[in-house]
Amino acid sequence: MSILRQLAAGQKRWWAAASTYDKCRCVLVASTVLLATWVWFGVTPDSPAYVPLCTGLSHGETEAIRMRLEADHIPFQAADGGRTILVPADMCAELTIEYVQRVSGGETGRTQADSPGSGAGIAAGNA
Secondary structure, eight states, X not given: OHHHHHHHHHHHHHHHHSOHHHHHHHHHHHHHHHHHHHHHHHHSOSSOOEEEEEESOOHHHXXXXXXXXXXXXXXXXXXXXXXXXXXXXXXXXXXXHHHHHHHHXXXXXXXXXXXXXXXXXXXXXXX
8 A cells, every 4th residue: 555655645746846838748648548538439339239130930930040140140139039030230231132032032931021911021111
């Protein structure tokens, strides 16, 4: 504890002997560091927002989509007991188009048009 007191006493002596110019520089540097830290944490996103890619899926459909997303190294989350696949919002439109192309090409899955009224398939409003 005495080491901390000695350091504090040394800083007080330095501050008392420092010129006005040195004091202004110290305050400016400290303010800049605090402002830069505040801006950095204000602009850096915590994590991407996830939105539904597909909803109302069966277990087999969920597994097929999960395997494809993992193979493509695309981050995703399962929700609603595995019946909904969530992907980052900035990737959703591209993945929706890719998913529709694969479904129309004969791969496993279904769109809302394939099963009206069931609520299954690609989430509305994301394309």
